[in-house]
Amino acid sequence: MTAWLSWSCGKDGAFALGLRADVTGLFTTVSAGRVPVHGVPRKLVEAQAAALDLPLHVVELPWPCPNAEYERRTGAALAAARAAGADTVVYGDLFLADIRAYRERSLAGTGLTPEFPLWGRPTGALARDMIAAGLRPVVVAVDPARVPAHLAGHAFDDEFLAALPEGVDPCGENGEFHTFVTDGPGFGAPVPVSVTGTAERDGMLVAELSPRA
Numbered sequence: 001m002t003a004w005l006s007w008s009c010g011k012d013g014a015f016a017l018g019l020r021a022d023v024t025g026l027f028t029t030v031s032a033g034r035v036p037v038h039g040v041p042r043k044l045v046e047a048q049a050a051a052l053d054l055p056l057h058v059v060e061l062p063w064p065c066p067n068a069e070y071e072r073r074t075g076a077a078l079a080a081a082r083a084a085g086a087d088t089v090v091y092g093d094l095f096l097a098d099i100r101a102y103r104e105r106s107l108a109g110t111g112l113t114p115e116f117p118l119w120g121r122p123t124g125a126l127a128r129d130m131i132a133a134g135l136r137p138v139v140v141a142v143d144p145a146r147v148p149a150h151l152a153g154h155a156f157d158d159e160f161l162a163a164l165p166e167g168v169d170p171c172g173e174n175g176e177f178h179t180f181v182t183d184g185p186g187f188g189a190p191v192p193v194s195v196t197g198t199a200e201r202d203g204m205l206v207a208e209l210s211p212r213a
Contacts, residue, residue: 001087010179011137012092018185027057039206127170137179141204153195153207
């Protein structure tokens with residue numbers, strides 16, 4: 001049996017992927033052509049999947065999306081994972097118990113087992129482990145109430161971590177920031193991007209990304 005991985009294009013999922021050799025598919029949600037919250041265009045997520053040589057299963061969501069409709073559509077994706085032979089869904093969650101409990105409830109009775117390979121790891125050390133492992137993420141969204149706006153579009157690196165205000169989780173697990181991975185273990189080639197500007201979306205300052213040759 002094999003695993004699918006919940007993919008939102010960021011560092012946590014990418015690092016979790018590097019810990020599993022049996023992942024045969026990625027699945028992500030897209031609304032209005034972008035990954036929700038991250039604001040990353042679908043074509044860039046497709047480029048990541050191609051670089052990782054893994055099929056990408058996209059769940060199209062309307063906007064706004066009532067929770068019942070979200071669960072119906074993601075449930076169909078999970079059923080497809082099971083039908084394709086998967087018995088596990090891997091998540092990159094770190095410590096938010098309510099999110100983990102929701103995922104466990106969502107998989108109850110599906111024949112799929114949730115796994116959280118990064119769960120409980122101290123996030124300061126984990127952030128540095130990600131960088132040391134060769135992950136190359138770009139910070140694509142920041143909460144400007146908690147993270148300086150000029151860090152939108154910055155590389156997720158030691159300089160970025162040093163610039164975070166006190167109280168901000170080094171991995172952004174409380175929603176302080178989100179990332180897009182351009183390269184790292186498992187990538188057959190980089191997915192280079194350019195930051196062309198910033199825009200406000202749903203209270204987040206989002207770095208606009210475009211493919212770079």
